[in-house]
Amino acid sequence: MGATVVDPGLSPVGCLALLWPLLPETLVDAAMRRALEAVAATLPPVPAVALELRLDETDPVIDLHQLIRADMRHLLPAHLGAHPPRSAAEARLHAFLTGWAEGGEADFPEAYLEWDRPADPDAEPAPGLFLALGDGAGRRAVPVEMITARHETTIECVRQALPEGVTIGFLGFMLGRGDALRVNLRGVRPEELAPLLAALGWPGDIVAAAEHFASWVPLCDRVTVALDFTPELQPTIGVELFLHNAPASEPRHASLFDRMEALDLCSPSRRAALEGLDAQFLPEAEGQQWPAAWLIATAARPHRDVPLMRVRLSHLKLSLDAQGRASAKAYVSARHYWSATAELPLPAPSGRAIAECQDAALTFLLREQGQDDLWRDFAIANGASDQWVSAVVGLAVAASGDARAHRAAERARKALLGSRQAGEGWGYNGASPPDADSSAWVIRFLRALDPADPHALAAEPFLALHLLPQGFATYAPTTSIRFADTSRDDRGWRSHHACVAANAAGVANGSLHTSLLELLRATQLPEGRWPAYWWRTDILATALAIEALSQTAGAADPALRRALDWMRGQKTGTAFDLAWQAIALRHGDAAHRAAGRPLVERLATEQLSDGSWRGGADMLFPDPACIERRADAQIYPDHRRLFTTASALLALEAWK
Amino acid sequence: MSVSPAALQAAMAFLLAARPEDAIGLPAVIDYPALAARAIARGFDTDAAAIEQAFRTLMRMRNAQHPR
Numbered sequence: 001m002g003a004t005v006v007d008p009g010l011s012p013v014g015c016l017a018l019l020w021p022l023l024p025e026t027l028v029d030a031a032m033r034r035a036l037e038a039v040a041a042t043l044p045p046v047p048a049v050a051l052e053l054r055l056d057e058t059d060p061v062i063d064l065h066q067l068i069r070a071d072m073r074h075l076l077p078a079h080l081g082a083h084p085p086r087s088a089a090e091a092r093l094h095a096f097l098t099g100w101a102e103g104g105e106a107d108f109p110e111a112y113l114e115w116d117r118p119a120d121p122d123a124e125p126a127p128g129l130f131l132a133l134g135d136g137a138g139r140r141a142v143p144v145e146m147i148t149a150r151h152e153t154t155i156e157c158v159r160q161a162l163p164e165g166v167t168i169g170f171l172g173f174m175l176g177r178g179d180a181l182r183v184n185l186r187g188v189r190p191e192e193l194a195p196l197l198a199a200l201g202w203p204g205d206i207v208a209a210a211e212h213f214a215s216w217v218p219l220c221d222r223v224t225v226a227l228d229f230t231p232e233l234q235p236t237i238g239v240e241l242f243l244h245n246a247p248a249s250e251p252r253h254a255s256l257f258d259r260m261e262a263l264d265l266c267s268p269s270r271r272a273a274l275e276g277l278d279a280q281f282l283p284e285a286e287g288q289q290w291p292a293a294w295l296i297a298t299a300a301r302p303h304r305d306v307p308l309m310r311v312r313l314s315h316l317k318l319s320l321d322a323q324g325r326a327s328a329k330a331y332v333s334a335r336h337y338w339s340a341t342a343e344l345p346l347p348a349p350s351g352r353a354i355a356e357c358q359d360a361a362l363t364f365l366l367r368e369q370g371q372d373d374l375w376r377d378f379a380i381a382n383g384a385s386d387q388w389v390s391a392v393v394g395l396a397v398a399a400s401g402d403a404r405a406h407r408a409a410e411r412a413r414k415a416l417l418g419s420r421q422a423g424e425g426w427g428y429n430g431a432s433p434p435d436a437d438s439s440a441w442v443i444r445f446l447r448a449l450d451p452a453d454p455h456a457l458a459a460e461p462f463l464a465l466h467l468l469p470q471g472f473a474t475y476a477p478t479t480s481i482r483f484a485d486t487s488r489d490d491r492g493w494r495s496h497h498a499c500v501a502a503n504a505a506g507v508a509n510g511s512l513h514t515s516l517l518e519l520l521r522a523t524q525l526p527e528g529r530w531p532a533y534w535w536r537t538d539i540l541a542t543a544l545a546i547e548a549l550s551q552t553a554g555a556a557d558p559a560l561r562r563a564l565d566w567m568r569g570q571k572t573g574t575a576f577d578l579a580w581q582a583i584a585l586r587h588g589d590a591a592h593r594a595a596g597r598p599l600v601e602r603l604a605t606e607q608l609s610d611g612s613w614r615g616g617a618d619m620l621f622p623d624p625a626c627i628e629r630r631a632d633a634q635i636y637p638d639h640r641r642l643f644t645t646a647s648a649l650l651a652l653e654a655w656k
Numbered sequence: 657m658s659v660s661p662a663a664l665q666a667a668m669a670f671l672l673a674a675r676p677e678d679a680i681g682l683p684a685v686i687d688y689p690a691l692a693a694r695a696i697a698r699g700f701d702t703d704a705a706a707i708e709q710a711f712r713t714l715m716r717m718r719n720a721q722h723p724r
Contacts, residue, residue, distance in 0.1 A: 282715070282719065283711075283712070283715035283719070284712045284713070284715040284716035284719065285712075286712070289686060289708075290686075290711070290715070291686075292686040292687075295671065295686070295711060295715070296671065296674040298715065298718070299671040299674070303718060306719045307719075
């Protein structure tokens with residue numbers, strides 16, 4: 001196997017070859033497969049394609065898309081040189097792609113190319129180009145090769161009508177449809193769509209469209225709005241529906257399709273073919289044929305480049321016409337990667353000063369707030385966490401003192417109060433039972449906005465339900481936990497958890513507070529730490545215990561001192577642990593604080609350019625019967641980096 | 657499953673003979689029977705199934721030490 005890095009690219013036809021066995025012939029018949037392969041064979045050598053399929057079986061034609069990320073654009077010039085444009089529309093596209101590949105265009109992180117109706121051999125090639133503007137794109141980030149004066153006027157009109165927090169995510173140029181421009185809006189909240197459409201002069205039934213839109217937001221992580229201008233705003237608008245997690249860790253996939261079927265937007269057979277689509281291939285796996293061309297490329301790459309291929313349902317799209325009638329499409333993506341980490345290349349460390357880090361972290365967290373005002377992270381069988389994660393992120397955001405952050409935190413507060421479970425507490429998410437840890441975080445968050453918040457006070461009796469004769473549990477004896485297997489032993493989840501006790505001790509009052517502090521003193525290990533149940537490391541549990549003890553004890557208190565000394569001696573690896581170590585040492589004496597300051601400075605150097613930190617909140621999800629943390633427990637990190645970033649922001653704020 | 661040395665040699669010969677630009681131009685999937693016919697003509701004692709298995713083994717060996 002050679003070690004020379006040679007990158008001629010990979011044929012996108014290989015994506016289709018591996019995709020076909022996953023799709024039934026009734027979904028993509030043999031003739032359509034051949035037509036799509038013929039189109040794919042003419043595309044740039046970037047192995048990332050998607051199929052656009054109707055969900056209701058009224059139209060058998062499937063459109064082909066190709067994703068070209070900025071880090072793949074070096075593959076474009078050779079291909080464009082060998083494939084002269086076949087139409088005026090393609091000539092415009094080639095001019096843009098050439099400029100983009102040479103770095104002369106604004107920094108667009110990715111481009112999607114779309115070929116409509118590949119089955120029509122007589123049609124003049126007229127691809128669509130969809131450009132991601134990127135989170136940091138300025139107002140002038142427009143593709144000069146594609147843009148006309150009319151486009152610029154349209155974009156400026158849209159920008160002026162956008163509510164706070166709403167951004168243009170994509171610009172689309174449909175070259176087969178004259179000067180048509182698509183503007184894709186990200187972050188529109190349900191109550192904002194109607195005034196936005198009115199401001200833009202949309203000719204359709206605004207109330208019906210807004211109701212439709214609002215009904216999808218809770219079922220998705222992101223819902224974008226696609227508006228077409230020619231230059232007038234067209235009567236049909238698009239609503240794109242995204243879920244971050246794979247079907248195995250996101251129950252809302254089923255909810256989304258339930259609703260699609262109930263509205264007659266999706267046939268049962270298409271649902272069966274698409275709903276759970278999520279596959280990963282390795283070249284050595286049995287039962288599939290890895291493309292020959294891809295094997296050659298693998299042999300030519302350094303050994304650290306491990307190839308793999310992923311197929312998944314990317315997203316769904318609704319088209320709403322002026323009368324409120326809807327139709328739906330699905331997008332199935334098939335992409336080759338050189339390693340699992342290549343899917344989401346992490347932005348480079350930023351090198352900002354500490355004060356700038358806070359602002360960048362805040363910007364990242366505000367951008368990631370969902371359109372239902374909650375934040376979501378982690379992926380377990382019950383889906384992503386929204387209630388627990390929103391409380392922690394909301395706490396960090398609320399503590400910043402920034403006006404836009406305060407508005408975002410207030411919206412999250414309202415959403416969390418609306419999601420409180422049966423008048424009790426809050427849980428991992430709405431599908432999980434309420435628990436003491438999530439509820440304690442929500443109480444912290446509510447008090448950060450208003451120290452006298454009555455809802456926080458009202459939630460304290462729920463916390464008290466978790467006090468055991470010799471411990472404090474995540475789930476109370478009276479809390480119903482539903483499992484698929486009704487006979488499941490859940491004693492582990494109802495036993496003492498020091499990490500939860502430490503968290504609750506920091507927010508409890510009165511006798512519960514006294515009991516929890518006594519419990520912490522009684523359960524501290526000789527070396528000074530508290531063993532976590534839900535976390536890979538003990539840093540967070542010990543930091544929360546230090547915080548709780550320091551509310552009433554001085555730094556000379558033996559238990560507190562032992563904990564602080566243990567904390568000072570830890571060599572932490574992740575930004576998450578680093579953040580909580582720094583937060584804890586702030587409660588110590590001069591020597592502890594002297595050890596904490598360099599940690600904050602290190603944290604600042606590890607911030608990524610998008611304002612986040614590498615996810616390091618390694619949550620465990622033990623078997624419910626498991627009483628003790630096991631060394632071989634499966635780790636579930638905060639893959640969206642929100643929990644770690646919120647922790648880092650809390651640390652920066654603590655040391656401000 | 658064990659892999660025959662002849663099939664491994666044929667698979668290696670295929671990879672070593674390829675040029676970087678072949679990474680684009682080859683058919684989407686390997687035509688194992690055709691490759692086996694060529695290998696047999698060159699004196700390898702093998703067949704299509706053995707060569708397919710040999711390719712998987714080579715990839716497994718290559719990728720075994722690296723995280724996904």
